[in-house]
Amino acid sequence: MRTNKVVPYLFLLPALAILALGLMVPLYNAVLLSFYDWNFGQPWSAARPLGFANFERLWNDPVVWRSVRTTFVFGFWVVTLEMLIGVSMALLLEKAVRGATFFRTIFVMPLMIAPVVVGLIWRYLLDARNGIVNFYLLQIGEAVPVLQNFGFKAHTWLGDPTLAMVSIIVSDVWQWTPFVFMIVLAGLQGLPGDVMEAAYIDGASWWRMTWHIKLPMLRNILLIALLMRVIDVFRALEVIFVMTGGGPGSSTRVLSLTLFQTAFTSRDLGYASTIALLLSVILIVFSLVLLLFSNPLKDKADF
Amino acid sequence: MAGTLDRAVDDRPRRRIPWGDISRYAALIVFTLITLAPVYVMFATSFKELVDIQSRVPRWIFMPTLTNYxxxxxxxxxxxxxxxxxxxxxxxxxxxxxxxxxxxxxxxxxxxxxxxxxxxxxxxxxxxxxxxxxxxxxxxxxxxxxxxxxxxxxxxxxxxxxxxxxxxxxxxxxxxxxxxxxxxxxxxxxxxxxxxxxxxxxxxxxxxxxxxxxxxxxxxxxxxxxxxxxxxxxxxxxxxxxxxxxxxxxxxxxxxxxxxxxxxxxxxxxxxxxxxxxxxxxxxxxxxxxxxxxxxxxxxxxxxxxxx
Missing domain, CATH: 1.10.3720.10 (MetI-like)
Incomplete structure (x- = not known):
């Protein structure tokens, strides 16, 4: 379309202004503040330039690296379980079933629920005194005493370091497995029918078709789903904030929670910005990798 | 694609027990229950009196109330x-x-x-x-x-x-x-x-x-x-x-x-x-x-x- 030179920028202006103010300015602030000692609530005139001291502190800070490790533990289990369950569900339900619309609607639901509410629900389910989970574990344990040795008894779910980690993993798997399921299902339904039919006629078993044909053809989709979940793990904060607040001790304090607490509990905005920078760099790197596999510009020939 | 595959499946001898369908629906029902149960518990609890919430045995049937709202x-x-x-x-x-x-x-x-x-x-x-x-x-x-x-x-x-x-x-x-x-x-x-x-x-x-x-x-x-x-x-x-x-x-x-x-x-x-x-x-x-x-x-x- 032939236009005046300025016109395209005018159309882009509102969106770019919002992106600049809403995303670029905070990034710029993170870089700027990481060179300062500045506390929450102080006027800007009280800020003290520190040089690279915040970065040195970050490098040597056991709290930060422990929370990075916690994020990896949480992320490893969450992503592994969600991929396994989500992919199995998609393979199982690939064939059209009666009532597909109904089931599809049900599985979309967790994705739409506010993370805060997910946290509140699981806090209630896992409550040591009133929680339903403990009640039924106890019931089963009383009915079949042998099972008591296998954990069928009351637990203080959110009060024990290991169980608190298990709890936040369970709530995340509950909410996000449908996301993996939907992406993989869309991928499966986009596979070329003639290849599948040829393999079927050649007598390939369901297992061989899945393992040797479908999953390899879905490699890109699986990688994208995996990367998007990994990125979300680093962004995740709300459910953990509501369920455990990082505790007991620091057992569930993931990196984004350490960031939050440095800023608003220790009120150390300068150092918090340094952590924010670390988190942003991690996420930008993941986004770049994600772009290699799913670039909206790639399949548009004219870009 | 689905159409051609379905036809291929239909050519097989009939009257076998459809284990595939049975397991598929069983899995669907399990996933549906796991998805719905926590949401149902929230919903039900919001309509419960304090006594019903605090009872040791979870009450699945109770007198709904709007008190909380x-x-x-x-x-x-x-x-x-x-x-x-x-x-x-x-x-x-x-x-x-x-x-x-x-x-x-x-x-x-x-x-x-x-x-x-x-x-x-x-x-x-x-x-x-x-x-x-x-x-x-x-x-x-x-x-x-x-x-x-x-x-x-x-x-x-x-x-x-x-x-x-x-x-x-x-x-x-x-x-x-x-x-x-x-x-x-x-x-x-x-x-x-x-x-x-x-x-x-x-x-x-x-x-x-x-x-x-x-x-x-x-x-x-x-x-x-x-x-x-x-x-x-x-x-x-x-x-x-x-x-x-x-x-x-x-x-x-x-x-x-x-x-x-x-x-x-x-x-x-x-x-x-x-x-x-x-x-x-x-x-x-x-x-x-x-x-x-x-x-x-x-x-x-x-x-x-x-x-x-």
Missing amino acids: ETIITQYRFLPYLISSAVIGLGSTAITLLTAGMAAFALARMRFPGRGLIAQTTLVIRMIPPAVLAVTVIGFWIAWGIGDLVPGIRFTLPEGLGRGNFLDGSQLGLMLFYTALNLPFSIWLLFGFIKQIPVELEEAAIVDGANLLQVLFRVIFPLMGAGFAVSAIFTFRIAWNEFILALMLTNRFTKTLPVFAAEFIRDDGVQWGQMMAVGTLIVIPPMLITFFAARQIIQGVAAGAVKG
């Missing part, structure tokens, strides 16, 4: 927070659709220097988490008030948009952030939709004397209902559900519902019934959207995954 509406500032949430949710959705639509139009239909750069940058910065945004702007926000996001650059809002008013600076700020968080996805989604519209329509309109704004608003936007629907669902979902930014940026007049809900967390004597009532009320709009637009949500998730 009455309490949160009459004894807390629930309604102002609901309005705040609605204004922020609908406001950021409207701004996102308008600005993303315009940007997508420029990227899809015009060529200009910097086009690729703008597109790439948008895609790279889209994953910045709300926690980072909150931490890096809050200091300046508290020190100087809204509009002062960058050190050294100050601009004041017109009278009437100050703190504590109906459309408060903190609400405008949240709309700004929620819009920014959603713009990259929305621009790319709408970009795809505009690409599918034949250019001839626009050329005809221009021959008839329409200017570009008229082309956009009268020709393109009316054809993008589906794209706008998907984009609106995802923007509203973020704006309605987001907690961390809202927690840090709102004041006692402008809290959103998730911030209000989190206030029910206490170390002792948690009012589970009231907490679950607030949770249920927060969940209702997204649930309604799910029932009417599950297809669009799946389309959006798939588009986000396959196209960026």
